[in-house]
Amino acid sequence: MAASHVLVTGGAGFIGSHTVDRLLDDGHRVTVLDDFSQGSRLNLATRLGLPELVVIAGDVAEPLAPTLAGAVARLGPIERVVHLAAQTSVTRSFEAPLADLRVNAGGTLQVLEYAREHGVRAVAFASSAAVYGDATELPVREDFVPAPLSPYGVHKLASEQYLQSWSAVHGVSTTPLRFFNVYGPRQDPGSPYSGVISLFFARAFANAPLNVDGDGSQTRDMVYVSDVVDAVTRAVFRDDGRGEPINVGTGGQVTVAELARLVVSFAKSNSVITHGPARTGSIVHSRAAVERARELLGFVAQIRVAAGLERTAAWFAAERANTLA
Numbered sequence: 001m002a003a004s005h006v007l008v009t010g011g012a013g014f015i016g017s018h019t020v021d022r023l024l025d026d027g028h029r030v031t032v033l034d035d036f037s038q039g040s041r042l043n044l045a046t047r048l049g050l051p052e053l054v055v056i057a058g059d060v061a062e063p064l065a066p067t068l069a070g071a072v073a074r075l076g077p078i079e080r081v082v083h084l085a086a087q088t089s090v091t092r093s094f095e096a097p098l099a100d101l102r103v104n105a106g107g108t109l110q111v112l113e114y115a116r117e118h119g120v121r122a123v124a125f126a127s128s129a130a131v132y133g134d135a136t137e138l139p140v141r142e143d144f145v146p147a148p149l150s151p152y153g154v155h156k157l158a159s160e161q162y163l164q165s166w167s168a169v170h171g172v173s174t175t176p177l178r179f180f181n182v183y184g185p186r187q188d189p190g191s192p193y194s195g196v197i198s199l200f201f202a203r204a205f206a207n208a209p210l211n212v213d214g215d216g217s218q219t220r221d222m223v224y225v226s227d228v229v230d231a232v233t234r235a236v237f238r239d240d241g242r243g244e245p246i247n248v249g250t251g252g253q254v255t256v257a258e259l260a261r262l263v264v265s266f267a268k269s270n271s272v273i274t275h276g277p278a279r280t281g282s283i284v285h286s287r288a289a290v291e292r293a294r295e296l297l298g299f300v301a302q303i304r305v306a307a308g309l310e311r312t313a314a315w316f317a318a319e320r321a322n323t324l325a
């Protein structure tokens, strides 16, 4: 595929920084737009200073043309957008639903308006399995009627529908990707709202108790970050996306209690596992149907949970060694 200028919103974050690595490795020019509310320049440390990379501190929920003008002058017109910037916490979306609306639906509209006005060919968007709510039938298929339980899920669904509209009316190729539970190196355990695996690893490496919500029998489809990046890059280089949502998961499921046990084992930890109350708005069971991803993107997740956890454990161990050195 021809080298392109790709904008990655949220590119200093967990999934974003891995996406930037992949795009640069593939020979593309990349602009990162991130407000650094959650992401960090450290995630891009090995790339900063490259002529093919522009990093901008800015808000995706404000008009983008002025913010991106310098990057366009340097790297040429933006041809494709991976839109990952978001308020990512379900819990916080209940606490501050209007703030979530501004960034998570408003930010998507800003991206789409920029795409329409500046001839961007394709937008790939980080939606979420949260749009399904607590689906009673598994695996969860894209044609299920969405029933989000949280403002976060509602705003992801609204964003998907904006994408469909901009494809139908303005001809932008769009692909909403419904990520299931993503994990891997660089996932920030510093926030109480972070992904369960990074929180577990941080506790396990400190030999502190791992707190499992409820009885731990809830299940998740855990998808490793390199697989997610593979799906994202396939989506952003499509030119015929019509806004149809596509699950990004493995098609497998694992209980949270089992994850806690695996993390303790891979971290070679003495942590005990404790149980707390179940979370408000939390999904009980989750497993992605993966056929549509295979058909439309040629995407099949490659990394099994044990292999992904082993790699993640190695990254946490190296980070810890650096901090202690």
Ligand SMILES: NC(=O)c1ccc[n+]([C@@H]2O[C@H](COP(=O)([O-])OP(=O)(O)OC[C@H]3O[C@@H](n4cnc5c(N)ncnc54)[C@H](O)[C@@H]3O)[C@@H](O)[C@H]2O)c1
Pocket: 009, 010, 011, 012, 013, 014, 015, 016, 033, 034, 035, 036, 037, 038, 039, 040, 058, 059, 060, 061, 083, 084, 085, 086, 087, 088, 103, 107, 126, 127, 128, 129, 178, 179, 180, 181, 182, 183, 195
């Ligand atoms: N990690 C998962 O399991 C998961 C699951 C489903 C969906 N998603 C979605 O994937 C995307 C990436 O998530 P992540 O796990 O990498 O989280 P992350 O917090 O590491 O990345 C989000 C990035 O967006 C940035 N950001 C937040 N608000 C912004 C704003 N107003 N303007 C510009 N930048 C802003 C943050 O600083 C951060 O770098 C998000 O849209 C998230 O909702 C993630």
